[in-house]
Each structure stands twice: as structure tokens, then as C-alpha cells.
Amino acid sequence: MTIEYARESNVLGGMELRRRHVPPWRVDRAPGRFRRSAAVAAAAMVVLLTSVHASSSALAISSEAMRPRGSSVAPRQWRWMGQAAACSLSRFSSAVQRHAGAAGTLLEATDLYGSHDDIRTLFRIPRLVVKPGQKLAVVGSNGCGKSTLLAALSGRNPAKGGEVKLRPGARVAVVDQNPRFDPEKSVTDTIYANANSKEAVASQKYREFTRSGGSPEELQAALDVMEEAEAWDWDTNVANVIKELGLEQMKDRAVGTLSGGEERRVALAIALVDLKSTDLLVLDEPTNHLSSEGCEWLQGTLQAADHLSLILVTHDRYFLDEVSDQILELDGLGETFSHPGGWQDFLKRREERYQIKASQVADARVQLKRAEEWMARGPRGRGTKNKAQISGFHEVKDRSNAVIAADDGAPLLQSKFLKAKDLTASAKLLTLSFRNVTVELPGRGAILKQISVDFTPGMKIGIVGPNGAGKSTLVKALIGDIPLASGERILGDGVLVGHLPQEQPEWPDPTRKVMDVVGDMTQMVIALSEGKSLTKEKATADLLKSINFAQSRWQTQVGMLSGGESRRLQLLSVLSQRPNVLILDEPTNDLDAVTVDALEQMLQPWPGTVILVSHDRSLLDGVCNTLLVMQPDGSQPQVWQGSHQELRDFQKQKKKSDAKGLTVPEAKSSIGNPDAGPPAVASEAATPARTGVSASREQRQAKKQLKKVEDNIEKLEAELAVIDSQMAEFYDDAKKLLELTKQRQKLEEAQTELYERWEEAVAAAGEG
Secondary structure: OOEEEEEEEEEOOEEEEEEEEEOHHHHHHOOHHHHHHHHHHHHHHHHHHOOOEEOOOOEEOOOOOOOOOOOOOOHHHHHHHHHHHHHHHHHHHHHHHHHHHOOOOOEEEEEEEEEOOOOOEEEEEEEEEEOOOOEEEEEEOOOOOHHHHHHHHOOOOOOOEEEEEEOOOOOEEEEOOOOOOOOOOEHHHHHHHHOOOHHHHHHHHHHHHHHHOOOHHHHHHHHHHHHHHOOOOHHHHHHHHHHHOOOHHHOOOEHHHOOHHHHHHHHHHHHHHOHHHOOEEEEEOOOOOOOHHHHHHHHHHHHHOOOOEEEEEOOOHHHHHHHOOEEEEEOOOEOEEEEEOOHHHHHHHHHHHHHHHHHHHHHHHHHHHHHHHHHHOHHHHHOOOOHHHHHHHHHHHHHHHHHHHOOOOOOOOOOOOOOOOOOOOOOOOOOEEEEEEEEEEOOOEEEEEEEEEEEOOOOEEEEEOOOOOOHHHHHHHHOOOOOOOEEEEEEOOOOOEEEEOOOOOOOOOOOOEHHHHHHOOOHHHHHOOOOOOOOHHHHHHHHHHHOOOOHHHOOOEHHHOOHHHHHHHHHHHHHOOOOOEEEEEOOOOOOOHHHHHHHHHHHOOOOOEEEEEOOOHHHHHHHOOEEEEOOOOOOOOEEEEOOHHHHHHHHHHHHHOOOOOOOOOOOOOOOOOHHHOOOOOOOHHHOOOOOOOOOOHHHHHHHHHHHHHHHHHHHHHHHHHHHHHHHHHOOOOHHHHHHHHHHHHHHHHHHHHHHHHHHHHHHHOOOO
């Protein structure tokens, strides 16, 4: 048995209703459009334009009017839809009104032009509109101008050309990558001093009064200000933000003693404590230096802020998928492309564009080859070809070369010199091991306490845990950068460790050019050229192309590179050594989302051992099948066999049931039993069954895709609802009605595609 749902397709002169079949036991999983919006939208259109019988107490809709042409559906089924429409019409109308009320413009940019040097165009945007509540993400390769665009849109640094208009009275908060604060103030005082909402100002004045004291009159004045601003909960809000961003342990420390990443978190906290009164929030890589738990909290906070408009740059693909509803792509060559939806939608549309571009490039190469062959025949071969034809050759050549030069495919990171097919670790000895290791840091005491762990050949393990739990400390102790207070570090035979630190590189000579710095990395590349003659220049070009480093930047001084470009070179310097143990400490910091995607694809088949410290949940899920969960008190880490998403689901479930600690049956502690050996961290070949949630990775991705499609359907329905309302309003204006009809038909085409994708997603997620 199936339940029939309507899908409206408005055309001038009538209403066509198409049926969708959804199993009755899956009604709760049907998109909002199937549960109510389709019936409501269709019924509302019928109510407004055809069979309307309304009274103050009831609404009657003709079942025959709602029957699709040629349909054999029993009228009682359509009467059920009419009842659904009647029950939901008031909600539908109010939703339309809310949507129409929010349809104003918060920010508008026109003819925006960006460039660093007035020679290379970063972006050229004819028109960009940000509406209230819109969440816009900006993506593109490192150095393409994302941060420059954010600075221009937020008004901090005007673009080279164009105009940006912000709605009068709108409040804007900006979190960039290099905040600057008074180094003498504490973290808490810095947050209070820089927050500027009326609640923050009132709370700050009251706080100052309680510190310094004053007369009863001054006390009453401070209390009145707090009351007027309704600021009594503001201190609690600040404390919660400090906790969720991992700043609680350092809230009394001077800002000047913090690391760059910690200072970024302070800047983020300042923006978030005033979120309720903020109209536009501009975030440049907000998830850098956050724990994965902090990323989840920030994601949920921004999702819940319906009133908030957001302009965002981030490499976190989960974050992009869950938060953004529009993606603006900067291609690095001056062009921009707009993509509705999240990260997965962007990937699909970008791939379609790349396929078209690849076809154009192939055609251009063929034309260029034919033209060059024609010219190479010499005067005799060309016969009576005149000067105009020779001039035409140069036009074809220039046009073809321009198309070929504009080829901007995704980052490769798949060079044969980086794939490491022949890399092997010792098969007899363990790759890296800790035995009862304690690590102490000055001023902080023991960070790691009597821990034991094995990292076995070929495994891919992620190290996770809250900020301050010792993830980076563990990595530095593994490579010998930090001395052990006690215990033993064991390094297996034949191990070559490549370490990418969390910090940005400090180039010995910042005036050296990119080509020269990469040229120093080519020795291994030339040695692996298998007898083929490979010059240093060619090897250098191959390496730069392997990370899709823009050729226009090859002659740039390394000290002038963006943070992301510098990070790419740093990653390349590690990979070019061809290590068989790859230790990556927050590798996605400052990388763009496209490069992170390529990095994940490279690490998945990597034959060596990968030890990954990252807050990037998508990268952890895509690469690692085992996690080492660091404990806040520095005690023995616990082993989780499964994905990071499964771990988080398990932790949340345990938290809800008030259970203390995480117990994974496969993990064995050697504390107090030296003969038992270290906790067993299995290699890929011997990975035991996953604990916690047992869904496959494919099913998780399918469920995520299903949710995204449903969200897109809801958004599309909101747009359709607005048009339906306008059509009812302009029913007697033929010109306007025709214009609205055309708009609706375009939306319906997208709607049809979304329904097909929804049905596929339901089947893939196993929820059909």
C-alpha cells in the first residue's frame, strides 16, 4: 500500500498535480514537502485560484478539483490531502509572511574587484546580495582572495573597485585570522572589554562597579542599566562560550601568554557572546584550533541563529554542509561561481563545470596542433595562403592558449612522486611505541601520565580529544622534540618519519622565491625518475603542479605568500621526503577546502602509517579507522575502533545516560601490569568489529546526503511559497503573472531533480 502525495506544477490556465509514492511506514522520514508542504502548497493554490469554500470555522476543498488528469486515485485519498491542507493552511500562510518579511537585503555589493598588485585579478563580482538569515560560504584555492573578499564585504579593507552597501543600523561582527588584543589583559577581561552589545556594556559597567565600589546611588544606576538591558544572564552566556571554546583553563591568563590559535578562540568568543544582537557575522576559518567538540558546538550555535546572516570561509567540509545554504566559489583566475546548497552540491556542480572545461581544453589543443602543423609546412605547403589566413593562425593560437592556460582543475596531490607505492615499514618490529611514558611541561606539570601505545605498520589512526588533552604533546614526544620524564620510546627499523607541525613554517630566507625553495626538494623526485632525463626545473614544476600551486605565484617570495599557500609548501616539503610514517598535526589549518578534499583522497590509499591529529571531522572519518582518544587528565588514552562520527554518537549517548568515562572492549590497559604489554592498537588487517554505532561509512554518508536533500527541498518550498503568494496577489496583472510563472517553472525543474535525488537518497540510506 502506498500513500499518495501531491506535487504541484503551476501553469497558466490550470493546475497539474503529479503523484509521488512514499511507503506509509516512512511518512515520518518524508521531506516536509511530502508531509505537509506539497499538499499545503497545492491545496493553497487551489484555495486561492480555483475551488475555494471557506468559512470562519472550516475550509472545504473539492476532491475532484485536486484529482490529477487521468488519475485513478480514489477521491477519499485526495480528501485526506484536502484535510491536511486545511489543517496546515494557517501555518503555510504565516510561513509565507515570515519569508516575505525577511526577503529584504542586508548587504549588497556591486562591481566588486579585488587584486593584490593591480596586475593579477583575484575576483570580479558584478553583484552579490546577502539577505537576512542567509548563510554564505566562500571557497577557493589558497591565495585566490577569500580573505580579501571578506575584508571588503565587512568594510575593514575596501576592494580595489566596486561598492558595498550595508543596511543602515545593521550590526556586524568580524573574526579574522590575526586578531590583536591588549597583551596585559586576561582572557575574561578581553572578552568583556571588546563585546559591545547593550547587554555587554551594561554588564561591564556593573562588573567595574562591583570591583571598585561606589555610592548607593551609583549602585542603583548600575542596577537600572542592567535591568533595562536585560543583561542578568549575560555573565552566564559568557561563561558558557568560554567553556565550549576550550578557554576555561586559561580564562585568567594574560592574552600575551596565549598562542596564536588560543588568541583566535578569544576573538571568536567575543563575537559569539553578542550573537543575539548581531545581524551579520563574518568568520575567516573559525574552526582552526578548535577541538572537534568545539566545532560541533559552533556549528549548532550558528544553525540555531535563524536571524543571523553569515559570510564564512572554512576548510571544514562537514561545517560547510551543515551551516551554509549558498557557496560562492572564487576560481583563482578572477571568475566567481555561485552554487546553492552545501559542500556536496558544490562538488557536483564544480565537477560538471570541470568536465565542460576539459572538453574545451581538449578542443583547443586539437585546434592549436592543426594550426601549428599548417604553419610548419612552410610557404610551399601553404600555397597561396594569404596574410589574412596567417593572421587567423595567430588568432587561433592565442585563443587556444588562453583556454589551455585557464585550465583550473582541482588540486592533484596525486603525483607519482607522492603516491609512495613502494613505501613500506618494518614488517617484524612495531613502527612506533610508547612504554609507560610520562611527559611534563614547564608550568603545567605532567601532561601525559604513564601511557603505553603501539602504532603498527600501515595503520591510519586519528588522535582526538578536547583542547589541552595533550594531542600535540604526544606527537612531539613521538618524534623526540619533547624529552620524556620517564618511560621508553621505541622506533622500529627502517622507519622514516615525516612530521607536519601545527605551526606555520618560518622560512630561513623569506626573500627566496617559491621555485627556488621547491627546487631544493627535487633530489628524491629526480632519483625516482626511472632513468628518464628529468631536469631540476621540470621536477620543480611537477611538484608545484601536484599541489595545484598557481603558476602565477611561482616567482613570488615565500615571505609574501598567504597562510594557505605557505602551508601547502610546508606539506609538500614533508611529502617530498617520501616518509613511511606520516605524522600530521592539524594539517588542514589554513588549507582551503578543495585542497583538504584532495589531501583526504591521497591519504586513503597511502601504504605507510598515518598518525593524524585533526579537528576536521570529515578528514578523520575519511581517512582513519582507529582513534586514540586522549583523556583530559593525561591518563591512558582509550582506543576506539570505528569512525569519529560513531565515537561522538557514543559519547553523546553516554553523556545522556550520565555514564562516566568511555569504555571500549577492545582497548587493554597495561597500567599496573608490565607483562600485559601496551594497549592493542590493531593494524588495518586485524581491525576488530566496530563498537558503538554499527552503520557502515557508506550508510552514514547516505543519511547525511538524505538530510541535505531534505533541507534543500524545504528551502525550495519556501521560495515556491513566496511566489505562490505573489501570484495570488497579482492575479489580475497578466504581465506580472507571466513573469512569476516563468520563475516558478524554473524552480519546479530544480524541484523535480531534488525529488528524484530524495528517492535515491532514501534507498541508499536504507530508509525506504
